[in-house]
Amino acid sequence: MDKSSKSELEKCLDGEFYNCHDSIFIEYKAKARRLIKEYRNLDYLDKEGKRKILEQLFNKIDSKERINSNFDENEYFAKTYAQPVMIKDNAFIGGGCIILPGVTIGKGTVVGAGSVVTKSLRDHYLCYENPCREIRKID
Secondary structure (H helix, E strand, O other): OOHHHOOHHHHHHOOOOOOOOOHHHHHHHHHHHHHHHHHHHOOOOOHHHHHHHHHHHHOOOOOOOOOOOOOOHHHHOOOOOOOOOEEOOOOEEOOOOEEOOOOEEOOOOEEOOOOEEOOOEOOOEEEEOOOOEEEEEOO
16 A cells, blocks of 8 residues: 555554544544543452453453553553554563563563563563563573
């Protein structure tokens, strides 16, 4: 497809620069803010309600995935390219982490609080620092 005929959403999904103020993104942001507000207002024990909201926000999630109740729209919109972040089973991400687009967090990997993850992390590693790095293998 010719670049000039691509929609802003298509540019975003192709990892190209795009106009984040296009109406489609304004609609997405409004929906995400509403869902995040609903998520934060759910009872702590309402696991099914939380799962339904996470599925609407992220489309596909792991069965064990959890998101801190302090999660907000700034975290949700903190990327400029539409490259997915993959978080594999049983990974743990400490509070305040920044994970850049296109990164994969390996199965069973632990990312220390406040880490800035700039590249993919292998399965079963303890990782932290800025930029985040693999410190040691977890048995």
